[in-house]
Amino acid sequence: MPPSPLLQVRDLTTEFRTERGTVRAVNGVSFDVFPGETLAIVGESGSGKSVTALSVLRLIPTPPGRIAGGEVLFDGQNLLNLTEHQMQRVRGNSIAMIFQEPMSSLNPSLPIGMQIAEPLNVHHNTPWAKAIDAAKTLLSRVRVPDAARRVDAWPHQFSGGMRQRAMIAMALANAPRLLIADEPTTALDVTVQAQILDLLKEVTRETGSSLILITHDLGVVARYADRVAVMYGGRLVESGTATDIYERPSHPYTIGLMASVPRLDSAAGSRLTAIDGQPPDLAALPPGCAFAPRCRNVHARCGEAVPVLREVAPNHLSACFLHDT
Amino acid sequence: MTPEPVPLLRVENLQVHFPVYSGVIAQKEVGRVRAVDGVSFSVMPGETLGLVGESGCGKSTTGLALLRMLEPTGGQIVFEGTDITRFDRKQMLPIRRRMQMVYQDPFGSLNPRMTVADIVGEPLDVHRIGDSGARRAKVLDLLSTVGLTKEMAGRYPHEFSGGQRQRIAIARALAVEPALLICDEPVSALDVSIQAQVVNLLQDLQARMGIGTIFIAHDLAVVRHISDRIAVMYLGQIVEIAKRETLYARPLHPYTQALLSAIPIPSPAIEAARPRQIVTGEVPSALNPPSGCRFHTRCPVAMARCKTEIPALTALGDGQAVSCHLHPG
Numbered sequence: 071m072p073p074s075p076l077l078q079v080r081d082l083t084t085e086f087r088t089e090r091g092t093v094r095a096v097n098g099v100s101f102d103v104f105p106g107e108t109l110a111i112v113g114e115s116g117s118g119k120s121v122t123a124l125s126v127l128r129l130i131p132t133p134p135g136r137i138a139g140g141e142v143l144f145d146g147q148n149l150l151n152l153t154e155h156q157m158q159r160v161r162g163n164s165i166a167m168i169f170q171e172p173m174s175s176l177n178p179s180l181p182i183g184m185q186i187a188e189p190l191n192v193h194h195n196t197p198w199a200k201a202i203d204a205a206k207t208l209l210s211r212v213r214v215p216d217a218a219r220r221v222d223a224w225p226h227q228f229s230g231g232m233r234q235r236a237m238i239a240m241a242l243a244n245a246p247r248l249l250i251a252d253e254p255t256t257a258l259d260v261t262v263q264a265q266i267l268d269l270l271k272e273v274t275r276e277t278g279s280s281l282i283l284i285t286h287d288l289g290v291v292a293r294y295a296d297r298v299a300v301m302y303g304g305r306l307v308e309s310g311t312a313t314d315i316y317e318r319p320s321h322p323y324t325i326g327l328m329a330s331v332p333r334l335d336s337a338a339g340s341r342l343t344a345i346d347g348q349p350p351d352l353a354a355l356p357p358g359c360a361f362a363p364r365c366r367n368v369h370a371r372c373g374e375a376v377p378v379l380r381e382v383a384p385n386h387l388s389a390c391f392l393h394d395t
Numbered sequence: 396m397t398p399e400p401v402p403l404l405r406v407e408n409l410q411v412h413f414p415v416y417s418g419v420i421a422q423k424e425v426g427r428v429r430a431v432d433g434v435s436f437s438v439m440p441g442e443t444l445g446l447v448g449e450s451g452c453g454k455s456t457t458g459l460a461l462l463r464m465l466e467p468t469g470g471q472i473v474f475e476g477t478d479i480t481r482f483d484r485k486q487m488l489p490i491r492r493r494m495q496m497v498y499q500d501p502f503g504s505l506n507p508r509m510t511v512a513d514i515v516g517e518p519l520d521v522h523r524i525g526d527s528g529a530r531r532a533k534v535l536d537l538l539s540t541v542g543l544t545k546e547m548a549g550r551y552p553h554e555f556s557g558g559q560r561q562r563i564a565i566a567r568a569l570a571v572e573p574a575l576l577i578c579d580e581p582v583s584a585l586d587v588s589i590q591a592q593v594v595n596l597l598q599d600l601q602a603r604m605g606i607g608t609i610f611i612a613h614d615l616a617v618v619r620h621i622s623d624r625i626a627v628m629y630l631g632q633i634v635e636i637a638k639r640e641t642l643y644a645r646p647l648h649p650y651t652q653a654l655l656s657a658i659p660i661p662s663p664a665i666e667a668a669r670p671r672q673i674v675t676g677e678v679p680s681a682l683n684p685p686s687g688c689r690f691h692t693r694c695p696v697a698m699a700r701c702k703t704e705i706p707a708l709t710a711l712g713d714g715q716a717v718s719c720h721l722h723p724g
Contacts, residue, residue, distance in 0.1 A: 114586035229677045259449035260613060261674050261693075264657040268673065286587060289616075289659030293666045312663045330591035331661050332616040338639055341598065342620060344591035348556045 075102035076280050077126070077248060082140035084118075084125045087133060090353040095121040097304035098140070100379075103248065108274065108281040110295035110312075112288065112327075116349055118304040119284045123250050126282075127167055128157050144248070162189040166241035168270075170253040172233035176225040182236050183209070183221030189243040208239040212269060231262035238270065245277060252284045267294055288331050292316055300324050303350040303360030306379065310386035320388035323361045359390070367392055402437035403475060403575055403607045404461070409434045410469035411453070411460045415682065428681050430456040432631035433470070435708070438575065441605035445622030445639075447615055447654070451678050452628040454611045458577045461609070462496055463487050475574065492522050495568035499580035501560030505552040511538070511563055512548040518570040537566040541596060558589035562596065569600070575607045582617060594620055616658055619643060624714065627651045630681055630689040633708060637715035647717045650674075650690050688720065696721065 084096040096118040103109050113119040124130050126142050128149060142149040149160065161167075166189075169175040177185055186208055187201035196204070202221060209217035212235040225233060234254060241249055251270060255263035271294055274281045285291060291298055292312060299309040300321065308321040319325045329343035347364035356362055362372040371391050379387040380394075411431040416422040431453040438444050446454045459465040461472060463482065472480045479490055495518075498504040505514055516534045519525060525533060535545045541562040552560055561581060568576055578597070582590040598621055601608060612618050618625055619639065626636040627650065635648040646652045649672075656672040674693045679685055685692045691701040700720055709724040710716045 114588065231677050259678065260657045261449065261653055262677055264659075264671075264673055265675070287659075288587065288661040292661045292663045293659040316662050317664070327588060328661065330588045332591070332594070332614070332620050333660055334616050334619065334643070334655065334658055335660050335662075335665065336619075338619055338643060340620065342591035342594055344595055345588035346592070348558065349586060349589070 073105055076105045076145065077103040077282075078141070078143040079122075079126065080141040080143065082122065082125055082142065083138045084121050084130055084135060085138045086135045088353060093352045094138075094304050094355075095135075095352060096125060099301070099304075099306050100140075101299050101306060101309060103280050103282060105247070105280055106274075106278050107296045108271070108283055108294060110283045110285060110291040110298045111301060112285060112291055112298060113301035114286055114349055116303075116352055117301040119286075119301050120252050122301070123167070123252050123282060123284050126250065127161055127165060128152075129161075129167075159193065162241075162246075163193045163244045164246055165248045165250065166244070166246040168234075168237050168241050168249065168251040168254050170256050172230060172237050172257070173225065175237060176233060178225050180225075181221070182223050182225060182228065185225075186221075186236060186240045186243060189240060193244055204243070205239070208242055209236070211242070211273070212236070212239045214239075230258050231266060234258060234266050235269065238266075238273065242273060242277070246279055248280045248282070249274060250282045250284070253286070254283075255290070256285075256287075263290075270294075288327065289333075300327070303355055304352060305360065305376075305389065306387075307361065307390070308388045309379075310383075314383065314386040318383070318386070320382045320386065320393070321361075321390050322365045322367050322392070324388075326364075326366075400439060401476065402473075403440045403442075404438040404609075405473040406437065406457075406461070406470070407435050407473070408470040409457065409460060409467055409472065411456050411465055412468040426682050429631050429684060430681055431460060431467075432681075432684075434628070434631070434633055435470075436626055436633065436636060438607045438609060440574065440607055441601070442624065443601060443608040443610055443622045445618035445625040446609055446611045446628060447613065447618050447625060448628035449613060449654075449678055451630070451681055453631040453681070454613075454628050455579050457628075458496070458579050458609060458611050461577060462491065462494055488522075492518075492571045493573050494575045494577065495571065495573040497561070497564050497568050497576065497578045497581045500584055501557050501564055502552075502584075504564055505560055507552050510549050510551060511543075511555075514552070514563060515566045515570055518567060522571055524571065533570065534566075537570055540569065540600070541566045542592075556589070557585050558592055561585065561593050565593075565596065565600070569604075569606075572604075573606060575609070577609045577611070579611045580613070581610075583612065583614065590617070597621060614658070615643075615654055627654065630678065630684050632689060632718070633716075634690065634719070635715075635717045636708070638713065641713060641715050645715075647711070647715070647722050648690075648719050649694050649696055649721075653693075653695075688718070 080100050082099045086093045111119045125137050183202050183205040186205035190196040190201040206217050206221045214220050214235050255266050295312050298312050298315040300307050302323050308324045326345040345364050350360045358373045362368050377389045377391045379389045382388045413428040414424045415426045417425040448454050460467050512534050516530050519530045582593050624638050625642045626633045629650050635651045653672050653674040676693045687703045688701045688706050691697040706718040706720050708716050708718040
């Protein structure tokens with residue numbers, strides 16, 4: 071029997087009120103995260119991948135945003151029903167988040183060590199002296215050299231890669247069962263990016279915690295993810311194991327995305343296969359399938375109804391009318 | 396005997412240093428950021444040179460110095476046979492008609508108060524090319540060249556997506572029919588599916604117009620599709636330069652190897668089987684670069700002499716040159 075999922079997101083819908091009307095950034099998204107696995111949520115800007123992550127932790131600024139419906143079941147408990155006070159006990163404790171920009175997510179006026187120790191002090195009343203000691207251990211665990219001394223350093227004294235290591239240390243402080251990393255390496259150089267992702271993979275393997283990796287980088291996903299969920303225009307359009315998605319992509323958007331990535335192992339000087347057209351405007355989505363205006367396999371039905379996810383192979387889902395025949 | 400082909404652009408030992416001052420009243424120079432520190436390369440007419448490296452390697456500074464938007468501290472820039480290193484503003488004007496730039500951020504590089512037609516036509520006004528009717532026709536022609544419609548001419552930048560804005564910036568750069576196009580990370584702000592559109596557009600334009608191009612990027616995978624030759628930069632210097640096929644098939648500098656190894660290939664099966672060379676640490680400060688070989692602090696195969704002796708960029712044949720003590724030539 072397969073293990074039961076750690077996180078079950080059901081029909082999640084998040085809206086934002088804008089000048090141009092209400093925009094559904096996340097539109098009926100459902101997925102599971104199993105213990106110990108890395109799920110990558112992939113999509114381009116505006117696909118809803120980051121809003122999905124923020125919704126799980128209920129970090130949507132309200133107003134203008136609002137979680138309009140659905141369930142976020144963590145360990146069977148619906149996080150959307152918790153009071154704000156109860157939710158605070160979840161954040162940074164059993165679910166922790168790593169953001170994209172390590173400089174703006176660290177407090178510039180607090181030493182690194184205090185920021186790593188803070189979740190211990192807040193959630194478990196660990197005395198500060200003990201918490202700072204733990205911060206030293208955490209810093210050396212994320213391979214910050216000379217951790218015992220660097221625990222007193224300020225964020226500006228850290229390089230981009232070191233700041234992201236500190237962020238990971240902070241997220242690990244309370245041994246969370248779920249880590250959510252939103253584009254954790256986009257702001258970093260390529261060689262440092264590999265170091266940070268290797269570190270994330272290693273710590274999740276050690277602690278057995280699950281990881282939701284939000285990214286636009288399909289190369290990163292291939293290297294680090296067990297399962298992949300592809301989002302487009304606020305909806306999940308395909309999900310499956312990494313091998314399913316890369317070797318047997320099913321949705322026309324996923325197929326197009328794979329073909330448009332420049333690869334180190336393609337024929338040099340060969341042409342990329344671009345997806346024509348522009349990314350969808352969430353405030354003016356077409357009726358029907360959001361990808362229809364750019365799709366090569368489009369037919370009349372695509373403009374009328376939204377295709378639902380259906381199983382194209384065991385545990386491999388895709389939302390396209392092509393699969394109906 | 397055929398004469399040596401004349402390069403479109405020749406850069407010799409280019410240096411761009413930024414002084415760092417300290418003190419409140421008496422400002423004293425306390426150091427120099429050696430952003431570009433002795434870079435030499437050439438670009439042949441119609442050729443695309445990829446300039447690749449991580450942040451702080453000096454690739455963008457090199458691009459800006461070529462257009463003389465930053466003052467070179469030393470070295471020589473020879474463009475179409477003319478030494479432009481010390482040209483003043485007035486002398487640079489006709490040069491800028493031959494050398495154009497496309498920037499990274501299509502949101503910051505287009506004036507939000509100008510229509511697309513005005514943006515694309517501005518270089519024609521500046522250089523007084525054609526009368527207003529001819530300019531108008533040229534602008535519409537350029538828009539269709541980059542895949543936009545003439546209905547878009549009267550619109551403003553905010554009405555366009557990132558990819559479309561980058562097309563507008565490319566049309567503007569092409570307006571004066573330059574011989575050299577400098578593209579500074581032209582696709583890194585764009586989504587993957589849109590990146591491919593812009594890379595394809597640049598490839599088509601090169602094939603059609605034969606413009607020499609310097610393509611500045613941090614991503615060796617993108618550069619591979621568009622460049623004839625590639626120069627890899629680290630901390631203000633070129634560590635390796637080679638023809639495209641050579642660089643990807645037989646990278647010799649440990650930094651080039653690490654950079655290639657750091658880029659994942661979108662295939663779980665290939666990734667699982669791929670040997671990895673991960674370098675440790677991060678790029679040191681250009682204010683106080685390491686002695687000897689600048690890469691020695693992160694190099695997995697560093698030797699004792701790498702700390703003290705600066706390796707020269709040595710030609711190894713077939714257009715490949717490497718600055719590493721492991722490859723003395």
